[in-house]
Amino acid sequence: MKRFFENLGYKFQAFMQGRYGTDELSYFLSMASLVMLLLSCLIRPLGILYLPALALMTWSLYRSMSKNIYKRQKERTGYLEFRRKIEKKTALLKNMWRDRNTHRYYKCPHCKAIVRIPKPGKGRNIVITCHRCHGTFNKRT
Ligand SMILES: [Zn+2]
Known part of the structure; x- marks a missing residue:
């Protein structure tokens, strides 16, 4: 039994070989789904967020396990571009407020x-x- 748990790490490494793993988009999807799950549990009217949260979590896991690395990298590039635009817009609004x-x-x-x-x-x-x-x-x- 002890040997089984010792080898578990190696087995997981072998399983993940050739797979995409995690990136910024997976991290964002996981965090968004966790926040949505918490909100759906804590605030009764927001229980409707439960299924979308599970969908986001599934998408994040699917991306991590995927072997289509090219497609995952394209998704990541699109996400980073989208995030950069939002950060740029936010910085502009911040500067406009500072210089008002x-x-x-x-x-x-x-x-x-x-x-x-x-x-x-x-x-x-x-x-x-x-x-x-x-x-x-x-x-x-
Ligand atoms: Zn001009």
Whole structure:
């Protein structure tokens, strides 16, 4: 019996050989499903989250056990891209909040870049030059 448990680690290693394992997306899926499971257990009206939480957990396990590494890496890349966009948006909102008394942020209509300018006085027409495309656009403050 003792030998069985000693070999369990090696057996698991052999089982996981050639499989994808865990990554950021698997970790996120597991944590999201755990939070959803906790919420569904603690708050009665949120019991509806139980099945989606199990689905996320199953997806996470499936990804970890999968041998289609190329497809899992593509999923991971998509997830990281999505996360990077959200982090970028959050950082912009944080900066906009921090600078709310001193600066204004505008989106360039030509290249969609965010332009940050010192806060102008109220009721004035201003011409803004984009730092990326050097195009100009008018704004009324
Ligand atoms: Zn521009």
